[in-house]
Amino acid sequence: MILPAKLMRTALLTVAVSAICVVGASAASVGAGTVNTDALRLREEASTSSTILATASKGDTVVVLEDAGNGWYKVDYKSVEGYMSADYVTVATKADVTIGYGLVKTGGSTLNVRSGPGTSYSKVTSLNNGAVVTIVGIDNGWYKIKTSGGTVGYVSSDYMVTCKDSAGSRGDGTVAASVSSSNSLGQQVVDYAKQFLGVPYVYGGNGPNSFDCSGFTTYVYRHFGYTLNRTATGQLSNGVSVSKSELQPGDLVFFKDGGSKPVSHVGIYIGNGQFIHASTSTYEVRINDLNSGYYNNVYVYARRIL
Template identity: 45%
Template sequence: MKRMIKVLLILAATVAAVAALAITAGATELKTGIGIVEASGGLRLRSQASTSSDILSTAHNGDNVVVIRQVGDWYLVNYNLKIGYMHSDYITFKERENIELGYGSVDPYLANIRSGPSTSSGLVDQAGSGAKVFIFGFNCGWYKVKYNGQIGYIRSDLVTLLEKPYCNSGSSSSGSSYSSATGYDDSYSSGSSSSSSTSLGTQIANYGMSFVGYPYVYGGTSPSGFDCSGFVQYIYRQFGYSINRTATAQLANGYYVSYDSLIPGDLVFFGSGSSASHVGMYIGGGEFVHAANSRSGVKISSLSESWYAARYIGARRIVG
C-alpha cells in the first residue's frame, strides 16, 4: 500500500512538472517571427486555439504581434505582453521585420550579444540577468537590440519583453459584433488606431508603466519595493540619468515645464509651496504612473483626481 502511494505521488509530481513546462514554454522558447494583424475590424486574442475559448484582448488592424509558433490554423503569439492565440488567416507573417518592441529584460545569468543573427557571428557584448536591452528589430529568431551603446543580436528565447510595441494602438476586450467562424471582430474601425510617439520620454514612461502592480516600500528604490521618489529615480537610472533621491530634491533636477506643456516622461510633483511630498511620472492623457502607497503599490492615476489636483505644485523635464 505504501509503495502504491509513493508511485502515485511520483506520478502526480511528474504531471505537475510537465504542466508547468507547458505553461512557461511560450515565454521561454525561440520566437519564429513578427505578425501583422490584417483585419479591418480587429482580431481576437484567445486563451486557446479555438473560437469558443476565452477572449484575452482584441488587436487593432495593423498592430504587431510576436509569433511564438504556429498551432494548426492558429498562431501562439505575444500581443501587448499577453500570450494567447490568433487565427492565422488574419495575420501576415514575417521572419524579418524592423519593429520597435521596446525594452526587454535578459533572463539567463549571462547572454551573448552578437554581430549577426547567428551563434557563429562575432561577439559584440554580454548582458547579465535583468539587464535591459532596447529591441528594434527581429531576424529569424533573434532580436536586434541596442545595449551599452552598441548594436547587436540576441536570441529571442533569452529575453522577456517589458513593453507593448510602440507602433501598436493598444487593446480592447469590448465589442458585440463578432464572427465566431473567423475569430474576427468587425465592431472596430481600422481608422481608429494611431502610432505612439517613439521619443525618449515616451520610452521612459512606457518602461515606468511596466512596473504597475509592484509593491510600495517606504525608502525603497528597487523593484522589490519603491517609494514615490525611489521609483522615478530607479526608472531614470535605467536610461543613464542620475536624479536626486527625495521628491523635494528632485524639484531641482531638469527644468520647469508648465501644466499645459506636459509630455510623457516629465516628473509631476505634489505638495505645498516649494516642498514636494509626492512625485510621479507623466504618461500622457492627463495621467501619471507613481508608487502611490502601501495599499496600491505602483499604479496609474489622473492629475484631475481631487487629491492630486489640489496639491499639484509643478513639473520638471529631465530629457528633451
C-alpha cells in the first residue's frame, strides 16, 4: 500500500533508536521509501542547513524509521542514519525490494523467523544472534529476509540492523564508533566516480561525456552538493589539508610535473593506495597507484572536502 507523503507523516509512529552497524542503522523500521527526485540529500539533522551525509539518486530505496515532523523522515540509507525531506520520498508500508544485508541483534538469544509478518504466523526457522541475512522486503515493521541457505521468512525489525556487507562488519558498535559519517560519504563519492571509468579525457571537459582532471573532480562532487573551484590550482583552496598518511576515500590528491603553477593535476583517492582521475597520459578516466611509479614521484598535496 502506497501512502501519500502527508498521510504517511501523520500515520507513522515514533520508534526507538537501537544498535548500530558500521554507521548507525537502527531497528524498528516502519516502511520502505523510494526517492522520487533526481538527487536527494541525507542530512545529519532535520534541516536543510545541516551537514550532508550522503546523496541518494532517483529510485534508490531507504528504510523509513520514523516521521521526524515538519516535513522530514528519519531514514536509513545504505546503513547511514539521517534525515530526508518527506516531499521527495514515496513510502510503502509493504514492499518487496532488496534493501541489503541485515544483522540479527538480540543480545544473545535466537530470533524466530516467521512465515508471515507477525507473531501469529508459524515459525519457519530461527537465527542466532549475529547472523547475517539478506533483507528483501518490508511489511508493516517486519523485514522479509532470505538466509544464505535460501529460506525466506519474516523477522521483527526490532531485532535487526542493516549492514554494508555479508560479514556484518562486526556490528557490535566497536567498528561503528571509529567510522565517521564523512568516511561513509567518501566511499559514496568513490563509488560514484567509478561509474565514469573509461570516459574520454578532453581538455575543458565538464562531463559527463568527457572530462579534464579538475572537470572530473568538480562534476563528481557537485553530485553530492559540494561546489569545487574549476581548476586544479583553484581546488587547492577547497577543503582542508591532510597528509598522505591520513588519506581517506574521497580526498583530493594533487600532483605537479613541472610548470609554474602550484599543481598540474588532480584526482580522487579511492583507498588502498590508489586514486581515480581523468588521465592526461591515457586520455580517459582510470585508476592508478599513488604510492609507486610516476604518480608517487609527482604527488604534492591532498585536500579533504567532506
